[in-house]
Amino acid sequence: MKYSALTLGCILAFSSAAMAAENKTVEKSPEPRHGTSETPPSRQYYCYLQKDFNDGSDKIKNPACKAAFVAAGNADWERARLFNNWNAYSQNLSNGDVEKLVPDEKLCSAGIADYDSINLPHADWETTPLDVKDGRVTLGYKASQMHDPSKFRVFVSKPDFNPETSKLKWSDLLESPEVKSEGTPDSRGAIPGHYTLDVKLPEGYAADKKAIIYIMWERNDDPAHETFFSCSDVTLKNAS
Numbered sequence: 001m002k003y004s005a006l007t008l009g010c011i012l013a014f015s016s017a018a019m020a021a022e023n024k025t026v027e028k029s030p031e032p033r034h035g036t037s038e039t040p041p042s043r044q045y046y047c048y049l050q051k052d053f054n055d056g057s058d059k060i061k062n063p064a065c066k067a068a069f070v071a072a073g074n075a076d077w078e079r080a081r082l083f084n085n086w087n088a089y090s091q092n093l094s095n096g097d098v099e100k101l102v103p104d105e106k107l108c109s110a111g112i113a114d115y116d117s118i119n120l121p122h123a124d125w126e127t128t129p130l131d132v133k134d135g136r137v138t139l140g141y142k143a144s145q146m147h148d149p150s151k152f153r154v155f156v157s158k159p160d161f162n163p164e165t166s167k168l169k170w171s172d173l174l175e176s177p178e179v180k181s182e183g184t185p186d187s188r189g190a191i192p193g194h195y196t197l198d199v200k201l202p203e204g205y206a207a208d209k210k211a212i213i214y215i216m217w218e219r220n221d222d223p224a225h226e227t228f229f230s231c232s233d234v235t236l237k238n239a240s
Contacts, residue, residue: 039140040128042230
């Protein structure tokens, strides 16, 4: 089959454009969106679940979610990513000190400037009561992509920390001495799955007052050691 010079020119131009588009797609790295605390919900995940922020701040019912949304940018599309990217609060820890990458008062946002307003103290952050039995609590973690092996670290804020008036610092936290995790893939295929965490609470945790549970989920299957961070507002209830 013979082609005219014009036809050949069109074919070559189309092929070049297609290859350029393909290369552009390949070069674009995907955003890391892999998970967050579900039970109790992280601040950003709770606000995301309300589904009342898509038309701007006027419809947002929870005052803490509203305050964070308003402070998250100059345009609604900038603000919305605070909640829509609920599973993208992460840092790569392979080449840096976690306390430098995620500095004091930036813990809830994973040190990411776009999510900084999730750190704002507020009396109305949704607070989940958690039952404590034999010094342990059960937590649920939602994974939009599961990773094994991986490692969970869980912290609880100290009794003198007040999430209504203060941003969280590393010195405000007590670390759990033992975290057992079990992953369960989602058979429905809607999301990859969940992790259940059996957590021994650290000595000196505060019961029956507002606290923050802080979770770090580190991917050990990744040379970059991508790690996800979340703040969940809770009250710890000792079993009688």
